[in-house]
Amino acid sequence: MALDPQLLDILACPDTHHAPLRYEADAQTLTCTECGRVFEVRDDIPVLLLDEARPGTGPTARNEVG
Template identity: 40%
Template sequence: MAINKELLDILACPKCKGDIRLTEAENGLICDHCKLLYEIKDDIPIMLIEEAKPITD
């Protein structure tokens, strides 16, 4: 089950409060400003800053 579009519209990055987007594989949420990946586990986004993974270019 993919993340609900309405939920995605209201979620924001907990660090900068900016927009986030769904990964192509739909297994995480990305904040382009903070360069962080918030994983989705069991259809639940893990929106904890300390659990986020840094994205490298």
């Protein structure tokens, strides 16, 4: 099942910039258009937790040492 288009219109990155997210249906992920973080969609539920996101490669992606 795909995510509801109306839901996709209001979803945003949970980081401070709140940029729109791009849905990748085949990969079941949402990618931030600003920082490039990748958020998984599990059982048709977007997991928008910064701690669980994969690092981004977008224009403002930070190289965090951790």
